[in-house]
Amino acid sequence: MFVARSIAADHKDLIHDVSYDFHGRRMATCSSDQSIKVWDKGDNGEWNCTASWKTHSGSVWRVTWAHPEFGQVLASCSFDRTAIVWEEIVGESNDKQRGQSHWIKRTTLVDSRTSVTDVKFAPKHMGLMLTTCSADGVVRIYEAPDVMNLSQWSLQHEISSKLSCSCISWNPSSSRAHAPMIAVGSDDSNVTYGGKVQIYEYNEVTRKYAKAETLMTVTDAVHDIAFAPNLGRSFHVLAIATKDVRIFKLVPLRKDSSSSAPTKFEVQVLAQFDSHNSQVWRVSWNITSTILASSGDDGCVRLWKANYMDNWKCTGILKGDGSPVYGSSGQPGALSGVLGSAAAQSALNGATGR
The missing domain is CATH 2.130.10.10 (YVTN repeat-like/Quinoprotein amine dehydrogenase)
Known part of the structure; x- marks a missing residue:
């Protein structure tokens, strides 16, 4: 427990x-x-x-x-x-x-x-690099050429995303088959404008980042975004905190390795949950990407897990004061040791907006 x-x-x-x-x-x-x-x-x-x-x-x-x-x-x-x-x-x-x-x-x-709305270090295998995103819609990537200084x-x-940026996430995959990739979320209040999540990919030929995908189905303000840790998968999994919790699967389509065009993806919605019945502020994966934690304005942290059929279900709920939420059986949700520090992060983040 x-x-x-x-x-x-x-x-x-x-x-x-x-x-x-x-x-x-x-x-x-x-x-x-x-x-x-x-x-x-x-x-x-x-x-x-x-x-x-x-x-x-x-x-x-x-x-x-x-x-x-x-x-x-x-x-x-x-x-x-x-x-x-x-x-x-x-x-x-x-x-x-x-x-x-x-x-x-x-x-x-x-x-x-x-306002600089998010800051993230790049995955370790890329060296000491830092990314920021701002309300003016610009993502900036910095590098420390000398890690001792x-x-x-x-x-x-x-990278200009044309929309005010609220959050960023690096794809952590270290596979040579996957180019460096950043997901950018926007909290632009214009709901008529779709595509509040954009994926940018680094191209070895042009040595620049280019937009590879826009998730047009995300039309509400995005507060947090998180690529799942990739332990050798050929596809990518992305969690999004908006008015609900959404999990997307991005399957790269085969392309010519010498092409300067960015990778195209087959985008699938793995899950969508409105159990928080409110704005969701944070999403966070455990280290094996088997459990996703989310926190929302309902004052609860919810844990999501997929079964062998890849169906995602809520496996535990924790109130903001730390007490478990009891189900109809009288048993608390299963908050086992696999929660890990990454998922606990969502518990501590709280539902605080800007």
Whole structure:
């Protein structure tokens, strides 16, 4: 049984994002109070705040961890139109309380003219790369040419999506058969305009990102988007948080390897759930992509799992206060250990909008 723990986060305003590190032993939170807090999990299972600092001059929308291969590195983005890269330094400051870590600003990315709504590190096999998206509809991809010097970042790509961007997700597949791919979601309020999710793919011939697919059936504002971890599948699975939860399957169609045209996909809807009966704010996969967690304005986290027939069903519900929701049988939903830190992230993210 999954045991929920409540944490007195002590933020002074809405918490917009919660992010776990690769091992699930560290956690970062960000808030409209313009601060980030870092939490470490003790041997007793309790979370202790080891760092807290003011980061931006506006609401902090997202915070995310780099892969530990690159050190203890965080990135955050804000309404103040910037994204910032932070690095933890140990033993350089004597005036800090014992046990408190010291995070320093390595660089501020100031290319956006509007609110930076999401920030994500690229998959580890691509090197140290960082992607941002903004309300002005531009996705920017930066690279740190020297991983030992995080103050230097170069802008590699700018992708104009024509719609205000709200969220991004990298396809984590490291297969050589799959080109680097980014999904971009839009929270544009114009419901008559379809295609609120766009897929961009890197082309080795042109050395640019080009639009490969638009999911025209997604017409409502998209709040979160997440590619499922790909452990060798030939196709891709994408979860979307909008007014409901949707899971799409993207099957690449065969193409000429020398062609500069992007891959075309056969798009299938695997599942669509309106069980939250409200806006869905976050979707998050476990590491094996067998369970999807979603959180919504109903104050619940719901867990979705597919059976051997590939039919997706709700396997557990958790209220915002951590208590399980009991079904008609009187038994709580099955919140087993396979939940993992990725799914628990949705539980902690809460249903906070912008």
